[in-house]
Amino acid sequence: xxxxxxxxxxxxxxxxxxxxxxxxxxxxxxxxxxxxxxxxxxxxxxxxxxxxxxxxxxxxxxxxxxxxxxxxxxxxxxxxxxxxxxxxxxxxxxxxxxxxxxxxxxxxxxxxxxxxxxxxxxxxxxxxxxxxxxxxxxxxxxxxxxxxxxxxxxxxxxxxxxxxxxxxxxxxxxxxxxxxxxxxxxxxxxxxxxxxxxxxxxxxxxxxxxxxxxxxxxxxxxxxxxxxxxxxxxxxxxxxxxxxxxxxxxxxxxxxxxxxxxxxx
Amino acid sequence: xxxxxxxxxxxxxxxxxxxxxxxxxxxxxxxxxxxxxxxxxxxxxxxxxxxxxxxxxxxxxxxxxxxxxxxxxxxxxxxxxxxxxxxxxxxxxxxxxxxxxxxxxxxxxxxxxxxxxxxxxxxxxxxxxxxxxxxxxxxxxxxxxxxxxxxxxxxxxxxxxxxxxxxxxxxxxxxxxxxxxxxxxxxxxxxxxxxxxxxxxxxxxxxxxxxxxxxxxxxxxxxxxxxxxxxxxxxxxxxxxxxxxxxxxxxxxxxxxxxxxxxxxxxxxxxxxxxxxxxxxxxxxxxxxxxxxxxxxxxxxx
Numbered sequence: 001x002x003x004x005x006x007x008x009x010x011x012x013x014x015x016x017x018x019x020x021x022x023x024x025x026x027x028x029x030x031x032x033x034x035x036x037x038x039x040x041x042x043x044x045x046x047x048x049x050x051x052x053x054x055x056x057x058x059x060x061x062x063x064x065x066x067x068x069x070x071x072x073x074x075x076x077x078x079x080x081x082x083x084x085x086x087x088x089x090x091x092x093x094x095x096x097x098x099x100x101x102x103x104x105x106x107x108x109x110x111x112x113x114x115x116x117x118x119x120x121x122x123x124x125x126x127x128x129x130x131x132x133x134x135x136x137x138x139x140x141x142x143x144x145x146x147x148x149x150x151x152x153x154x155x156x157x158x159x160x161x162x163x164x165x166x167x168x169x170x171x172x173x174x175x176x177x178x179x180x181x182x183x184x185x186x187x188x189x190x191x192x193x194x195x196x197x198x199x200x201x202x203x204x205x206x207x208x209x210x211x212x213x214x215x216x217x218x219x220x221x222x223x224x225x226x227x228x229x230x231x232x233x234x235x236x237x238x239x240x241x242x243x244x245x246x247x248x249x250x251x252x253x254x255x256x257x258x259x260x261x262x263x264x265x
Numbered sequence: 266x267x268x269x270x271x272x273x274x275x276x277x278x279x280x281x282x283x284x285x286x287x288x289x290x291x292x293x294x295x296x297x298x299x300x301x302x303x304x305x306x307x308x309x310x311x312x313x314x315x316x317x318x319x320x321x322x323x324x325x326x327x328x329x330x331x332x333x334x335x336x337x338x339x340x341x342x343x344x345x346x347x348x349x350x351x352x353x354x355x356x357x358x359x360x361x362x363x364x365x366x367x368x369x370x371x372x373x374x375x376x377x378x379x380x381x382x383x384x385x386x387x388x389x390x391x392x393x394x395x396x397x398x399x400x401x402x403x404x405x406x407x408x409x410x411x412x413x414x415x416x417x418x419x420x421x422x423x424x425x426x427x428x429x430x431x432x433x434x435x436x437x438x439x440x441x442x443x444x445x446x447x448x449x450x451x452x453x454x455x456x457x458x459x460x461x462x463x464x465x466x467x468x469x470x471x472x473x474x475x476x477x478x479x480x481x482x483x484x485x486x487x488x489x490x491x492x493x494x495x496x497x498x499x500x501x502x503x504x505x506x507x508x509x510x511x512x513x514x515x516x517x518x519x520x521x522x523x524x525x526x527x528x529x530x531x532x533x534x535x536x537x538x539x540x541x542x543x544x545x546x547x548x549x550x551x552x553x554x555x556x557x558x559x560x561x562x563x564x565x566x567x
Contacts, residue, residue: 020338020366020410105406109362111336
């Protein structure tokens with residue numbers, strides 16, 4: 001240990017001019033992405049997510065209905081695991097600041113908390129895009145394997161609309177997870193809330209047939225499902241919009257408000 | 266330079282920080298002293314923009330903390346050494362912050378070296394660190410952006426005696442180069458060796474704010490004689506009120522000349538006569554922090 005290199009000659013500095021410029025939004029996004037992946041838990045969760053997605057795609061390529069063993073079908077089958085697991089990373093990115101108490105450091109370095117939160121939104125969107133790339137790679141492997149195992153007609157047919165909907169589905173999913181994490185603050189509560197609350201609507205919808213039509217506009221599982229298999233049609237877009245506002249935009253707004261105001265201890 | 270100007274923070278009916286004002290000048294170490302729950306951490310969190318004050322304001326280098334473009338380049342902050350992600354390695358924790366600060370990875374290695382956490386220790390997860398190692402990491406973190414101001418809350422907690430000695434040298438050096446240091450502690454002896462100035466807080470209020478030297482000289486003198494009864498009589502006869510210390514000496518609120526004169530007048534042999542210094546300061550600290558102001562309210566969680 002030495003003190004020689006510790007402190008610069010602060011006396012010669014111009015005390016009036018602040019040093020350093022604020023970190024750019026891109027820097028903050030990159031930092032938030034790094035924080036999602038630099039712990040053992042984060043790395044394992046990402047690895048597991050990729051492996052499950054790949055396994056789902058390959059299973060589809062080998063065992064699906066022969067007509068459905070296409071590249072696009074394989075991409076779509078990965079939406080289920082990716083849509084479940086990637087939001088958890090978003091939830092942990094939001095709640096970890098409080099549960100691990102890193103908010104003390106994070107907000108002391110960037111006191112304009114809105115910038116940190118914007119960085120987190122950007123980071124989960126990059127994460128969603130990364131999930132989409134994983135889906136494409138897994139689907140490509142699945143299609144190669146599937147083509148080798150059986151005679152398929154045009155398995156590489158690309159449906160741009162379907163892929164765009166899958167990308168939108170992942171984007172909405174990760175922001176949804178982040179929003180619940182920001183709003184509910186505690187990781188356990190946020191994860192349970194993320195899975196249980198929408199399911200309650202689905203169950204109620206199935207039990208009470210009279211409410212079914214109304215709940216289709218509210219239940220995010222029902223409303224977002226068409227995106228993951230590209231069956232979205234006219235009225236579906238309206239349901240996607242209402243469910244997204246209710247389950248993603250509103251919790252995100254409330255969660256951001258809570259994180260901006262909360263006292264850091 | 267730090268300016269705390271009439272800061273108040275209430276939690277419901279409880280006032281944790283009550284109209285607190287003080288300044289920390291460049292080139293000095295200010296010890297911020299008070300019992301647990303006195304309002305030290307709340308004041309420091311308000312200074313760093315983490316806790317919104319009920320009223321009042323605080324500035325660092327003339328600006329509210331929030332208005333510093335990249336605060337970590339100006340102010341090194343260590344408020345809670347344990348508030349780190351248990352799953353990140355020491356090196357990773359510094360690297361993440363280095364990205365925000367815009368400083369290079371070589372700076373991270375330099376500071377790991379400085380605080381004695383280089384090599385294998387840097388690759389261990391912070392959750393496996395001892396409290397002393399976390400404090401060292403926290404000090405490295407505070408110094409990462411090469412700041413001119415340091416704000417450290419109880420940095421000596423968990424450090425071994427060698428570590429405390431090292432940290433004192435580090436802070437003294439930092440201040441001697443023109444830096445400003447605000448350092449809190451609930452233990453007087455931790456700060457008196459390094460602080461130029463003491464700000465004492467109790468029950469949310471500032472009860473003393475002065476140079477260490479002035480506070481020490483106000484602590485009176487310590488005088489000892491084998492003939493202790495004769496000494497007490499002599500002091501009383503000269504109108505010098507005294508109190509008996511635990512080890513049988515007398516502490517007198519007067520200058521050494523007056524005490525020596527009294528002993529001479531009454532022919533009492535003295536074996537010791539000196540400024541009471543830290544013994545007196547300890548008494549003073551206890552007096553300041555346990556009288557009226559200090560119904561030290563319930564512990565404020567750090």
